[in-house]
Amino acid sequence: MKSITRFVGSSVLSLLALFLLLATAMPAIAADAEFxxxxxxxxxxxxxxxxxxxxxxxxxxxxxxxxxxxxxxxxxxxxxxxxxxxxxxxxxxxxxxxxxxxxxxxxxxxxxxxxxxxxxxxxxxxxxxxxxxxxxxxxxxGPEYAKKIDTRKLSPVQLKQILAEKKDAYVLVDVRDEFEFAEGHIDGAINIPAESFAAKSGVLPKEKGIIVYCNSGGRSYSAYRKLMKLAYPSIFQAILAEWKDAGFPVVKSKL
Incomplete structure (x- = not known):
């Protein structure tokens, strides 16, 4: 009987100690909570x-x-x-x-x-x-809002070299529509259409270089500007038409 009493007593003390520990920790947890x-x-x-x-x-x-x-x-x-x-x-x-x-x-x-x-x-x-x-x-x-920016463009040869030698340090993004991406894109690219680019940009790591491309430059220019506003430090632009004109391949995928 005495052993049972000692067990119950020690259990109550342990629970009390745990409660006090949690009570002490609560302000720190609340202070770090998301808004x-x-x-x-x-x-x-x-x-x-x-x-x-x-x-x-x-x-x-x-x-x-x-x-x-x-x-x-x-x-x-x-x-x-x-x-x-x-x-x-x-x-x-x-x-x-x-x-x-x-x-x-x-x-x-x-x-x-x-x-x-x-x-x-x-x-x-x-x-x-x-x-x-x-x-x-x-x-x-403001007056600077529509000011044209200069993008850092990659030639097809430069892009091919990056994909061959430094692929892990970059993310290649095709900003065309999903059906265009399926019809033919640069191997290794992911697809984030330009019209929803900012909303879906959370998948892009800021510690890597981001390369955006489209057919002729308009949509990738828009995506480039959005990346600037999102404070990405290393951004590049490429043109798919130039890639094809250089004789480099594209791959197809299913919708």
Whole structure:
């Protein structure tokens, strides 16, 4: 009987110790929890219905000046303290923050700083500016928005050499439609159509070079611009027509 009593007593003490350990750990877990998120369509509806909330662009001020969501204010991560007065006085007011998509951490950094400043109703628009723009939702465009960019183009010979010698360091992306990809694409390419490129770009690793191509350059130029806005550091463009003209092969696949 005494042994049973000792067993029960030790079990209760063990459970109590476990409870205290979990109780101590809970604040750390809560502090690291993800912020709530909002979809593109819901955020669009919120803006159209003129709901009361503050929209924060957490990208750099230069990016904000090029283009931003309607009614957004600019509070870059590194300038939070300087611009905190732009946030509402009511610490419980709804604040939605965005940056350059799912792989951009700037909106979460600003949200964390706002949380530390006492704000309690913080939501992240995770898709960010590139997807919003891709969906054709309203933006405020500055004079630099339509400025043409110079892409880093690869010749067919350069691309062939990369695929032969450094394939693991790059991702080759065919940005044409699915049926065009099936009819003939460069071996090793993946297919992400240009019209949904930003929305599906999460599969592309930022630590690798990204090579985008299409038939003649228009759609791959668009994808290249989106990659720039998504802050990919190493981007290249190739042209399928030039690849074929050089006599290099394409492969077919099933839809």
């Amino acid at each position: 709530k998120t909002v979809s593109s369509e819901v955020l669009r509806d919120m803006l159209e219905e003129k709901r009361a909330f503050t929209l924060v662009d957490a990208r750099t001020n230069d990016e904000y000046q090029v283009a931003h969501l309607v009614s957004a204010i600019s509070i870059p991560d590194k300038e939070f303290e300087k611009n905190i007065a732009l946030l509402p006085k009511d610490k419980g007011a709804l604040i939605v923050l965005y940056c350059n998509g799912v792989k951009c951490g700037k909106s979460k950094k600003v949200a964390q700083k706002a949380k530390e400043a006492g704000y309690t109703n913080l939501v992240i628009y995770a898709d960010g500016f590139p997807v919003w723009e891709e969906k054709g939702f309203p933006i405020v465009a």
